[in-house]
Amino acid sequence: MTETLADEYPEAAPYIQQAVDEHGEEWVLEHYYAKLYPLGRVIAMPDKEELPFYDPDEHDTKTEGERVEMYQAWSEYRENLRTGTKPDE
Structure with a gap:
């Protein structure tokens, strides 16, 4: 991880680096919005x-x-799971 990213996002950099170490850079880029960005x-x-x-x-x-x-869409999905309903019920 570059020092600039670690300097600008000191809390996030370890999570991103761990994901890179475990899965690789391509995986992180492919799954960024689903797996990491929600930490925002x-x-x-x-x-x-x-x-x-x-x-x-x-x-x-x-x-x-x-x-x-x-x-x-994820919020609606979680709400449907929580309430046991299907969309548009």
Whole structure:
């Protein structure tokens, strides 16, 4: 992990580094919004584009709107599990 990322996101850098160590950089980039970025609710997390191994020519990222849509869908899914209902019931 670069010192800049560790300096800017001291709480997040260890989580990102652990994920890289366990799974590799490609896995982290592929699963970033699902597995790591949600930590942003409790600690400051960098955007995917700020990761030192992110290459815009090789990797996709989600727009803010796409992230909001994804998290809303997850929220609805969790609520359905909690209440035991199906969508639109």
